Amino acid sequence: MQFIVKQTADAAADYVSRLIGEQLGANPRSVIGLPTGGTPVPVYARLVERFRAGGTSWKSATTFNLDEYIGLGPEHPASYAAYMRQHLFDHVDCPPDQRHIPNGLAPDIEEEASRYEATIVSAGGLDLLFLGLGRNAHIGFNEPGSGFDTRTRRVSLTASTLQANAPYFQPGQTQPSEAITMGIGTILEARKIVVLATGQSKAEAVRRMIEGAPDIEVPGSALQQAREVLVVLDADAASGLSGQRIAS
Numbered sequence: 001m002q003f004i005v006k007q008t009a010d011a012a013a014d015y016v017s018r019l020i021g022e023q024l025g026a027n028p029r030s031v032i033g034l035p036t037g038g039t040p041v042p043v044y045a046r047l048v049e050r051f052r053a054g055g056t057s058w059k060s061a062t063t064f065n066l067d068e069y070i071g072l073g074p075e076h077p078a079s080y081a082a083y084m085r086q087h088l089f090d091h092v093d094c095p096p097d098q099r100h101i102p103n104g105l106a107p108d109i110e111e112e113a114s115r116y117e118a119t120i121v122s123a124g125g126l127d128l129l130f131l132g133l134g135r136n137a138h139i140g141f142n143e144p145g146s147g148f149d150t151r152t153r154r155v156s157l158t159a160s161t162l163q164a165n166a167p168y169f170q171p172g173q174t175q176p177s178e179a180i181t182m183g184i185g186t187i188l189e190a191r192k193i194v195v196l197a198t199g200q201s202k203a204e205a206v207r208r209m210i211e212g213a214p215d216i217e218v219p220g221s222a223l224q225q226a227r228e229v230l231v232v233l234d235a236d237a238a239s240g241l242s243g244q245r246i247a248s
């Protein structure tokens with residue numbers, strides 16, 4: 001697992017947007033996995049800028065989001081489908097039938113999970129998977145205790161994750177306590193993974209992901225077993241690591 005430390009969260013986001021732009025430039029038909037949360041917002045903003053400047057097209061790309069809340073349809077403002085439209089898809093040229101997000105309203109979530117896995121396989125697998133990191137080191141919605149061989153499935157969210165994500169819900173909106181997420185096994189099959197973590201609140205999770213022994217209580221530590229992983233950090237998120245160096 002390699003990592004790079006940028007001075008600021010902005011510089012780290014800019015770096016990740018360049019990596020995604022380079023992937024799409026090298027292979028416009030890339031299959032890209034995408035996260036939600038606060039951390040990726042500035043990455044998407046830069047990708048939109050790149051698209052508008054004529055740089056990065058998503059016309060031939062296929063995307064797969066990591067997860068969705070169970071019980072929220074794509075029109076619900078707190079759904080990850082709505083998040084993706086707001087931050088990326090309404091502003092770039094990725095055709096709707098090439099964008100995939102688990103259906104949180106599927107009547108049979110197990111069937112939806114198998115369908116999602118099969119769709120990733122039929123697209124040829126993930127060329128580049130962009131990930132965030134939860135404060136408890138969750139990846140996607142794979143909470144501590146998730147096996148490293150898990151596939152896309154229904155999961156229950158921990159109290160700390162519910163609390164971390166509560167600000168995304170308006171007063172009066174019910175926050176689901178379950179989600180459908182790509183599994184850790186699914187994630188590990190990606191050909192390349194880029195993790196972005198910024199801010200002091202991620203420092204401990206980053207340290208355990210990179211320097212700790214692989215442990216199912218630290219879902220991010222599973223990435224030590226992935227084929228090619230680059231962790232992009234700002235100085236605050238890297239502050240718990242031994243021997244880090246800021247890259248220009």
Ligand code: GLP
Binds near residue numbers: 035038138141
């Ligand atoms: C959610 C998402 C994760 C994301 C995490 C961190 O739980 N399911 O994919 O990595 O939030 O979010 P943030 O970037 O807001 O800290």
